[in-house]
Amino acid sequence: MESFSLILAIVVVTALAFDFTNGFHDTANAMATTISTGAMKPKVAVAMSAVLNLVGAFLSVEVANTISKGLVDEAGIRPEVIFAALVGAILWNLLTWLVGLPSSSSHALMGGLIGATIASAGVGAVHGDVLVTKVLIPAIAAPLVAGIAALLATRLTYSLGRKADGNASKKGYRAGQIASAGLVSLAHGTNDAQKTMGVITLALVAGGAVAPDSDPPMWVILSAGLAIALGTYLGGWRIIRTMGKGLTDLQPQQGFAAQTSAATVILASSHLGFSLSTTHSVSGSVMGAGLGRKGGVVRWSTATRMFVAWGLTLPAAALVGALAEYVTGFGSWGTAVVAVFLVASSAWIWKLSRREVVDHTNVNDTDAAEPAGVVTTAIAAVTPPPAGGTAPASEDPVPAFPSQATAERTPTTTTTV
Secondary structure, three states, rough: HHHHHHHHHHHHHHHHHHHHHHHHHHHHHHHHHHHHOOOOOOOHHHHHHHHHHHHHHHOOOHHHHHHHHHHHHHHHOOOHHHHHHHHHHHHHHHHHHHOOOOOOHHHHHHHHHHEEEEEEHHHHHHOOOHHHHHHHHHHHHHHHHHHHHHHHHHHHHHHHHOOOOOHHHHHHHHHHHHHHHHHHHHHHHHHHHHHHHHHHHHHHHHOOOOOOOOOOOOOHHHHHHHHHHHHHOOOOOOOOOOHHHHOOOOOOOHHHHHHHHHHHEEEEEHHOOOOOHHHHHHOOOHHHHHHHHOOOOOOHHHHHHHHHHHHHHHHHHHHHHHHHHHOOOOOOHHHHHHHHHHHHHHHHHHHOOOOOOOOOOOOOOOOOOOOOOOOHHHHHHHOOOOOOOOOOOOOOOOOHHHHHHHHHOOOOOOOOO
């Protein structure tokens, strides 16, 4: 009984550690556009996001129930299986954070859980229908829906603001960005904090601490909310830089459209119990907003690397989770080996990150921007010119990067994808 109690405590602590990495890994989802457009100072932005993440954790338990009751068979799960799953999820989060790629913490968690479950109880212990309908389909649909919504919202925003004073309009949209960023933060807490709640609840059920089909206990909800809020406050500055400046250059109008579109998609999915990736939703909306402004640039080489990371998340986390479960199967010493490996790997990744520090002081610094690719060029070519034949100042501002200016002046000569 003592041994069991120890492994259950280890699982809970590891789950909260994952929740912490989820917080700093996904801060960019809520605050990258707000920081990149100058609507809020970086430290203030992450502090506001952290508070709203905590509030959002208390709004619903539908996503938590999807993980704790729907994705895998509770009868075939041991606490060691959940521990192995969390190892896969944490390491994938840290690796993608190190290289500044906004991948899905949600899919890392579910990939680790699926891999560890298959290694322990076989393929039959994974509920394929839930995986397809509530994980895989939303993973594809969310960025598309959010991207199209953001593109249309950006076009509408610029159309409605043609005759507005440029400076006054930007100030208004910056205020709107702050409100919409708060909404995304609330949605992030509602969706992502629940995933850790679901995993801890699953561990408690597997260990006999709570009855099957139970909702997350209040202490689980509170601890998960605090862990993700703390991670959010520390700020995942590397990913904020990629999301805010690496994908496209956003103006306040675009930032407002992107965040509002993403928040709508995330909140709707939380209500329906879909374990949606907030990263996919926000990334899709940022790209949609980038394409929505006439002459806007989306850096497709960065986007391609991001898409590859998305595709690798589930299988990579599943593989690590399965291997970790295999080692824990040797008993207590196997679990200890996996725990030491997790701590040592995390420390090594952190040490590598110190070679090039990214924090709130340099988060908006970027290298030379990539020119517009053929997709952006094609969309710009078929975009009808504004009334009078010239773009208003608020729609075609001076670009932030020289290479962007070149791309906008000579779109037909760029061939980079």
